[in-house]
């Protein structure tokens with residue numbers, strides 16, 4: 527299968543990332559109302575958000591099993607979370623990391639593009655664009671704490687952050703590999 531033939535990487539979390547997910551931070555739940563209504567999405571459940579008001583730093587843990595594939599629903603949740611943080615004047619910075627073992631994000635959810643309607647794919651690609659534009663243009667200081675493999679759309683997500691820190695493990699891969707799947711990113 528194409529998925530299995532693509533990148534296969536593995537490794538463990540570093541102390542840094544364990545620190546990032548420390549439970550001492552107060553938890554904030556993102557409300558998915560606005561975009562969810564526009565896109566008919568369900569409630570945010572693939573993101574755990576820790577926001578430490580004393581530092582103004584939020585940590586977004588992606589927990590969309592098994593590999594944080596960026597589906598329409600998950601992209602929507604990410605956008606809503608960033609929007610909500612931007613509206614909070616006490617929030618200055620955002621760290622994005624993964625709760626899934628060995629993988630930061632497997633990139634775009636390939637099932638969103640397989641035997642789906644043209645209309646659905648249009649909505650999906652608009653959500654992709656919205657995600658990276660939102661991160662790239664965010665007024666928050668954004669950091670991708672890359673604690674696992676991060677191919678294609680995962681790499682895109684990391685690239686649109688202001689800073690990237692990647693766990694030092696040779697089994698982790700990152701890069702724009704989507705052309706290996708015969709995929710050319712559309713014009714924005």
Ligand SMILES: CCCCC/C=C\CCCC/C=C/C(=O)SCCNC(=O)CCNC(=O)[C@H](O)C(C)(C)COP(=O)(O)OP(=O)(O)OC[C@H]1O[C@@H](n2cnc3c(N)ncnc32)[C@H](O)[C@@H]1OP(=O)(O)O
Nearest residue numbers: 529532533534535595632633634635636675678679704711
């Ligand atoms: C700032 C400038 C902007 C300019 C724009 C420039 C470029 C934009 C590029 C945007 C285009 C992006 C396209 C994509 O992202 S296409 C997706 C590409 N992704 C991949 O090729 C990754 C494929 N997956 C893997 O390599 C591996 O799964 C792994 C992530 C390394 C994890 O490996 P491992 O831990 O061994 O897990 P498995 O391979 O066993 O996978 C577990 C289950 O997850 C399913 N899976 C994996 N990846 C995806 C995916 N992308 N979408 C949907 N599902 C995925 C896999 O099938 C397994 O499912 P199963 O257990 O049911 O079999």
